Amino acid sequence: MKAPVKKVGKALVELLELPRDIVFDLPRMVLSGNNQLIMENHKGIIEYSPGKIRVNTRLGEVVIHGSGLTIVTILPEEITISGRISAVSFGDWGV
Numbered sequence: 001m002k003a004p005v006k007k008v009g010k011a012l013v014e015l016l017e018l019p020r021d022i023v024f025d026l027p028r029m030v031l032s033g034n035n036q037l038i039m040e041n042h043k044g045i046i047e048y049s050p051g052k053i054r055v056n057t058r059l060g061e062v063v064i065h066g067s068g069l070t071i072v073t074i075l076p077e078e079i080t081i082s083g084r085i086s087a088v089s090f091g092d093w094g095v
Contacts, residue, residue, distance in 0.1 A: 027057040031088065036072075037064060037081045045074070053081055060091035 028040040039055060039062065046054035046061055048071065053064045069083035 027059065027062065031085070034085045035082060037085060037088065039079045040077055042077070042079050055079060063089045065089070
């Protein structure tokens, strides 16, 4: 997104009190304890194993570490991951 357009978009979000994650297609994550992670606005799976799941987003990748990790559901805009989640890390998003 070009700088002037991005500034106008941010101003509109603040003025109209719109959710930033929806307007800018940002990933939204809900972590329930250390057993379940629901992520919206993903762009696909990069890597999948019982110990690590790498998910692509518009801003970069999100890495979920743990044990017994499984993808319960995967929809075009939402992923549900369960298992024992020990860490969630973010790549260099440049935000």
